[in-house]
Amino acid sequence: MNWTVDLTNDSANDSANDSAIDSIREKVIMSAYNHVIVAVDLSAEAKQVTDRAAKLVAPDGRFCMVHVLQPLDSIYLGESYGATAAQFQKIQDDMMVQAKQTLKELAAEYGCTEENQYLLVGNPAKEIHKLADDQSADVVVIGSHGRHGLSLLLGSTANSVLHGAGCDVLAVRIKE
Numbered sequence: 764m765n766w767t768v769d770l771t772n773d774s775a776n777d778s779a780n781d782s783a784i785d786s787i788r789e790k791v792i793m794s795a796y797n798h799v800i801v802a803v804d805l806s807a808e809a810k811q812v813t814d815r816a817a818k819l820v821a822p823d824g825r826f827c828m829v830h831v832l833q834p835l836d837s838i839y840l841g842e843s844y845g846a847t848a849a850q851f852q853k854i855q856d857d858m859m860v861q862a863k864q865t866l867k868e869l870a871a872e873y874g875c876t877e878e879n880q881y882l883l884v885g886n887p888a889k890e891i892h893k894l895a896d897d898q899s900a901d902v903v904v905i906g907s908h909g910r911h912g913l914s915l916l917l918g919s920t921a922n923s924v925l926h927g928a929g930c931d932v933l934a935v936r937i938k939e
């Protein structure tokens with residue numbers, strides 16, 4: 764494959780250069796993904812991941828963002844804390860409202876429309892896999908780690924998303 768462009772100031776080379784540039788552009792476009800889903804934990808690092816993901820989308824491609832809220836009863840908050848079911852529900856509802864707003868603000872920075880913003884509840888890796896399958900995503904983009912494990916090589920969510928995904932998965936190296 765020859766991707767050389769002649770930069771000498773010779774008009775005879777102009778059309779050859781134009782076609783070389785067109786060919787490079789076509790190859791770059793063809794290597795982009797038509798449907799990219801970025802999984803965001805809404806932490807300060809989420810922008811690093813989203814920046815990278817946005818660059819992978821083909822010109823007429825679809826760009827989706829997903830955040831998965833874990834149900835409170837799955838994050839250990841037992842009755843020993845004295846919370847009633849109604850109080851749990853209220854906390855969960857407040858978290859949902861807050862996450863929806865944060866996701867909306869982040870999505871707006873990348874032109875990700877409301878119908879392409881997904882706020883789901885459950886186990887993050889399972890929900891991300893299901894969404895990617897249901898929406899026929901070409902690639903899921905995640906951070907190499909998020910809020911939970913700065914010292915880990917690959918975070919636990921990242922690891923779980925990587926294993927069992929039905930499409931490509933890109934783990935973006937988070938800079939500390």
Ligand code: AMP
Nearest residue numbers: 802803831905906908909918919920921
């Ligand atoms: P972790 O493995 O938890 O350190 O997180 C690694 C990456 O997984 C994050 O940078 C996000 O891309 C993604 N991720 C983690 N938790 C969630 C979540 N609750 N919802 C969506 N994506 C998440």
